[in-house]
Structure formats: structure tokens, C-alpha cells
Amino acid sequence: MSAAGTAMGKPFVVTKYVRFAHCDPAGIIFYPQYFVLAHECKEDWFREGIGYPFERMVTADRRGFPIVKLDAEFVRASRLGEQLSFEVGVRSVGATSLKLSYRCVCGSEERMRMHSVLVMTDLDRNAPVPIPDWLRERLAGFHVGET
Amino acid sequence: MSAAGTAMGKPFVVTKYVRFAHCDPAGIIFYPQYFVLAHECKEDWFREGIGYPFERMVTADRRGFPIVKLDAEFVRASRLGEQLSFEVGVRSVGATSLKLSYRCVCGSEERMRMHSVLVMTDLDRNAPVPIPDWLRERLAGFHVGET
Amino acid sequence: MSAAGTAMGKPFVVTKYVRFAHCDPAGIIFYPQYFVLAHECKEDWFREGIGYPFERMVTADRRGFPIVKLDAEFVRASRLGEQLSFEVGVRSVGATSLKLSYRCVCGSEERMRMHSVLVMTDLDRNAPVPIPDWLRERLAGFHVGET
Amino acid sequence: MSAAGTAMGKPFVVTKYVRFAHCDPAGIIFYPQYFVLAHECKEDWFREGIGYPFERMVTADRRGFPIVKLDAEFVRASRLGEQLSFEVGVRSVGATSLKLSYRCVCGSEERMRMHSVLVMTDLDRNAPVPIPDWLRERLAGFHVGET
Numbered sequence: 001m002s003a004a005g006t007a008m009g010k011p012f013v014v015t016k017y018v019r020f021a022h023c024d025p026a027g028i029i030f031y032p033q034y035f036v037l038a039h040e041c042k043e044d045w046f047r048e049g050i051g052y053p054f055e056r057m058v059t060a061d062r063r064g065f066p067i068v069k070l071d072a073e074f075v076r077a078s079r080l081g082e083q084l085s086f087e088v089g090v091r092s093v094g095a096t097s098l099k100l101s102y103r104c105v106c107g108s109e110e111r112m113r114m115h116s117v118l119v120m121t122d123l124d125r126n127a128p129v130p131i132p133d134w135l136r137e138r139l140a141g142f143h144v145g146e147t
Numbered sequence: 148m149s150a151a152g153t154a155m156g157k158p159f160v161v162t163k164y165v166r167f168a169h170c171d172p173a174g175i176i177f178y179p180q181y182f183v184l185a186h187e188c189k190e191d192w193f194r195e196g197i198g199y200p201f202e203r204m205v206t207a208d209r210r211g212f213p214i215v216k217l218d219a220e221f222v223r224a225s226r227l228g229e230q231l232s233f234e235v236g237v238r239s240v241g242a243t244s245l246k247l248s249y250r251c252v253c254g255s256e257e258r259m260r261m262h263s264v265l266v267m268t269d270l271d272r273n274a275p276v277p278i279p280d281w282l283r284e285r286l287a288g289f290h291v292g293e294t
Numbered sequence: 295m296s297a298a299g300t301a302m303g304k305p306f307v308v309t310k311y312v313r314f315a316h317c318d319p320a321g322i323i324f325y326p327q328y329f330v331l332a333h334e335c336k337e338d339w340f341r342e343g344i345g346y347p348f349e350r351m352v353t354a355d356r357r358g359f360p361i362v363k364l365d366a367e368f369v370r371a372s373r374l375g376e377q378l379s380f381e382v383g384v385r386s387v388g389a390t391s392l393k394l395s396y397r398c399v400c401g402s403e404e405r406m407r408m409h410s411v412l413v414m415t416d417l418d419r420n421a422p423v424p425i426p427d428w429l430r431e432r433l434a435g436f437h438v439g440e441t
Numbered sequence: 442m443s444a445a446g447t448a449m450g451k452p453f454v455v456t457k458y459v460r461f462a463h464c465d466p467a468g469i470i471f472y473p474q475y476f477v478l479a480h481e482c483k484e485d486w487f488r489e490g491i492g493y494p495f496e497r498m499v500t501a502d503r504r505g506f507p508i509v510k511l512d513a514e515f516v517r518a519s520r521l522g523e524q525l526s527f528e529v530g531v532r533s534v535g536a537t538s539l540k541l542s543y544r545c546v547c548g549s550e551e552r553m554r555m556h557s558v559l560v561m562t563d564l565d566r567n568a569p570v571p572i573p574d575w576l577r578e579r580l581a582g583f584h585v586g587e588t
Contacts, residue, residue: 020337020348021177021330025170025227025499026564027353031508032476036315039473043314054314055375058466059321067472071512077567080172081349123467126518167484167495168477172352173417174500178361179333182326183462190461201461202522205319206468214325218365224420228496270320273371315471319464319521374466
């Protein structure tokens with residue numbers, strides 16, 4: 001048990017190639033593409049880790065998790081063809097909000113770290129909605145605490 | 148009058164910079180970005196030339212113009228910071244379809260040519276709809292014939 | 295043997311999800327993203343099928359395969375979360391040029407077809423170079439003829 | 442004079458449309474596209490405000506300003522066709538680093554705020570280089586202090 005009384009889980013891990021489309025004229029990832037990749041990882045995590053694919057959430061249930069806040073550090077540049085490993089973990093789950101952390105490494109070398117805050121939203125009313133208990137339970141398995 | 152009895156108009160012209168985000172590790176436009184740029188030009192044309200902005204068409208009227216066919220030639224590479232001039236013209240207007248031609252030049256040097264075929268669509272029913280007469284009339288002003 | 299005396303091979307096949315980043319406000323793939331996906335498939339093919347990863351070709355050998363011509367048909371719309379199967383095949387190999395065909399299906403439903411013509415290029419001199427014999431031999435294994 | 446003894450300047454302001462390519466299936470800007478737009482604004486600022494276009498910096502002088510850190514708040518969603526106004530200002534200039542702030546509004550409504558830290562880099566050696574005095578002087582005109 002952590003100090004906060006929440007059992008720890010472990011992050012979802014997925015690997016991605018640095019693609020031609022990600023790279024800029026300097027031959028390295030154009031930084032907004034890190035966020036495109038991080039979103040892909042979140043989709044993979046919801047599909048394979050959480051069992052709630054985005055198409056069910058967005059298209060069928062009309063729910064979304066828009067981002068309201070993020071901070072990121074770009075530790076070292078990533079280059080065409082490198083295989084990056086992304087770890088996605090849950091920092092905390094509020095009534096309607098979800099705090100995530102991402103870490104991106106290439107081998108043992110850290111490349112990028114990100115914290116983000118998302119809010120579960122009714123896409124039709126464009127208003128926050130409570131995170132349902134069944135989703136809260138599944139998210140708990142990926143709880144990594146404040147990182 | 149052209150052979151087909153349609154008076155000729157002239158293409159809509161707009162300039163775009165080659166942005167950092169468009170360029171690949173070889174320092175030239177990554178070719179899918181030509182299509183992103185061509186779509187931007189089409190949005191500018193609908194807003195400024197046709198007087199029917201995409202947000203009114205897509206968001207309010209739930210109409211779209213998905214592409215069903217295109218061919219393109221990439222004549223010469225375009226580089227970071229160059230100012231490209233795009234010409235968008237109408238080749239013909241059918242009951243539900245619209246044939247366009249694009250030409251992209253940098254100064255006097257041709258860079259890209261594209262032909263595309265679009266179909267006006269009801270986005271909610273995902274079905275073709277007739278192009279309304281008022282739109283047909285506005286499109287006629289940009290008629291350039293088969294190019 | 296085909297009429298042209300070239301033994302037939304078979305296409306490289308790879309699957310891709312329709313990602314959130316690919317979709318437009320109409321909820322379907324924004325068409326330039328098909329070309330981004332097709333490029334990803336070409337990278338996968340060069341890495342896994344041909345054994346000549348893009349980072350070796352572009353970064354180490356300073357060779358590229360810019361596209362000079364393409365035509366594409368968008369048969370049906372693809373939606374968020376769908377799993378698309380791309381087939382990449384070789385139509386023919388010239389002295390410096392390579393003709394490819396792509397076919398994208400979802401289950402048994404065809405979504406997109408594309409033909410492209412590429413030219414092998416010295417990226418530093420920006421000039422065509424002959425396709426080396428060892429690469430020509432590897433490409434032959436994916437020969438599908440004119441499609 | 443500010444407390445730090447630096448005269449205040451004013452931010453560079455530029456407007457951008459929310460394009461079809463920026464929007465997601467929920468009909469709002471896909472958040473990584475805010476960073477693509479912010480980079481466009483930085484390019485416009487360097488070209489029109491600073492007088493040092495990116496193509497001269499990157500292509501000719503082989504200098505870049507990779508981002509090492511950022512934080513951002515997404516205050517309200519932005520929708521297709523809206524005209525966004527971006528303000529780019531300098532928070533401070535160090536030996537090799539540059540701290541910027543971005544603010545994006547639509548009319549009087551705030552949409553996004555970002556702070557970023559960049560480091561001037563020799564792209565060939567991939568190492569930090571001092572910001573030259575002439576550039577430092579030009580940057581001073583856009584000094585907005587800590588925001």
C-alpha cells in the first residue's frame with residue numbers, strides 16, 4: 001500500500017518506431033509528433049490494457065478524455081528508425097479527472113517524460129462526467145503514483 | 148464559350164509557405180503534406196472564393212465533399228521556407244460530383260499537379276446528394292476546363 | 295512465368311489501426327492520412343520484407359525513393375478503431391524507378407487502392423541513381439504484376 | 442524597466458484558422474495540432490518579427506532551437522473554422538536558452554496557454570551554442586516578462 005492507501009499497479013508498455021512522417025529537416029522527431037505517439041499509446045492502452053477501445057468510448061458512448069493540462073521534458077532527440085518504448089501510468093483518478101504520466105525511452109536512454117491531466121467528458125453536451133466505477137477499477141491496475 | 152458550352156472562369160489562387168512541419172529528414176516536403184496543403188487551399192477557396200466556409204457546410208449543414216479519386220504528379224521537390232502558389236480550378240460539375248484540378252508552382256517552376264474527384268455527401272446518411280444550384284453557379288466562376 | 299518473363303511473388307501485408315489522429319470531424323480518415331499510413335507500410339516492408347530499413351537507406355546511405363506520380367481511389371470510408379490490412383506489391387522495376395501498388399481492405403471490404411511511381415535518388419546530389427542489383431533481386435520477391 | 446532591468450517589448454501576434462486537418466472526430470482541435478500551430482507562429486515570428494527565417498537558420502546556418510521543456514493549459518476547445526489569435530512573447534534569454542510564452546485566444550476567449558524552453562543548437566554537432574548578440578537584441582523587442 002502506498003501512503004495514500006492505493007495499491008500500486010504497473011504502467012502499460014508499448015513500443016513504437018520513429019517514422020519518416022515524425023521526423024523534421026534536422027532528422028529528429030518534430031516534437032508535436034511525441035504527442036501524436038503518446039496518444040497512439042493511450043489508444044493501445046485503452047484497447048489492450050483497459051479493455052475499453054476509443055471507438056467504443058468516442059463513437060458509441062460519446063465520451064472523451066480531452067486534455068486540460070500537460071507538461072513535458074524532451075531529454076534527448078530521437079531519430080528515424082529508432083524503436084521507442086512508452087510507459088503509460090496513472091498518477092491519480094479524481095471524480096471526473098485522470099492524471100497520467102508517460103515515459104519514453106530508447107534502450108536505457110530516456111527521451112521524453114510527460115504528465116497530463118484529462119477530464120472525462122460527454123462529447124454531446126461538452127461537459128465533464130463522473131468516471132464510472134468499472135473504469136476506475138480498471139485504471140487502478142496501472143496506478144504508478146506521483147512520478 | 149468552350150466546346151461544351153460552358154464559359155471559362157479562372158482558378159482560385161492562394162500562397163502557402165513550406166513549413167517545418169511539412170518537411171522530412173531529406174529537407175523536402177513529405178508528399179502527403181501536399182494533400183494537407185491542397186485541402187487548406189480548398190478551405191480558403193470555399194471561404195473566400197465560393198462564400199461557403201467548410202464550418203458552415205460540415206458543422207451546420209452536415210454536408211461534405213469526400214474525395215473518391217485523385218492522381219498527382221510531383222514535378223520537383225519543395226523546400227523549407229519556399230512560398231508556393233496553389234491554383235485551384237473546376238474541371239466539371241456533375242449531378243453530385245465535382246472534378247477539380249490543382250497546380251502548385253514556386254515562382255515559375257512547377258512543383259505539383261493534381262486532379263481530384265469529389266462527391267457531395269450527406270454526412271449523417273453517408274450518401275451522395277445533388278449539388279444545389281446556387282453552389283453550382285458559384286463553382287462555375289472557377290471553371291478552367293480539362294487541364 | 296508471367297508474359298513479361300518475370301516470376302510472380304506476393305505482396306507484403308501489414309495491418310494498421312485507424313487512429314484518432316487520422317480521423318476528421320466527419321469521423322472518418324482524413325484522406326492524406328492514407329498516404330501517411332501507406333508510407334508507414336512501405337517502411338515496414340523495407341525493414342521486414344526487403345531487409346533494408348529506411349534509416350540505413352536515408353541516414354547512412356543517403357538514398358531515398360521520392361514519389362513522382364500516384365493515383366488513388368478511395369472506395370469506402372474508414373472509421374476510428376477499424377483494423378486495416380495493407381498489401382504492398384511491386385508492379386515493375388526500371389533502371390532507377392520503382393512502380394508499386396497498394397491495396398487497403400477492412401475484412402473483405404476494399405477501402406483504398408493506390409499506384410505510385412518512385413525514383414531512387416542520391417539525396418545529397420538530388421539526382422536519380424540506378425537501383426542496385428541486390429535490391430532489385432529482393433524487390434522481385436514482391437512482384438505482383440500490373441494490377 | 443522591469444525589476445530585472447529589462448525594458449518590456451510586446452508579443453508577436455498572428456492569426457490562424459482552425460483547419461479541417463487540425464480537428465478530431467469530436468469536431469475540435471486534436472491537441473498536438475496546437476503545437477503544430479504554435480510552431481507555425483514561431484516560424485512567422487522569426488520571418489516577420491525577428492527577420493531571421495527558419496530556412497536561413499536551419500538550412501543555411503545549420504542552427505536550430507529544439508524544445509527541451511514545455512507546459513500547456515487547454516482552457517477551452519477550439520472548433521473548425523474559428524480564427525485563433527496567437528501571441529508569442531519572450532520570457533527570458535539565457536546564454537544558450539530561450540524561454541517563450543504563447544497565448545491563444547478566439548475573440549476575447551482564452552483557448553490555450555503555453556510556456557516553452559528552447560536551446561539554440563548547432564545541428565551538425567548536436568550541441569548548444571551561445572545565442573549571438575544580434576539575435577539577442579532582436580528578441581528583446583518581444584520581451585513580455587514572466588507570464
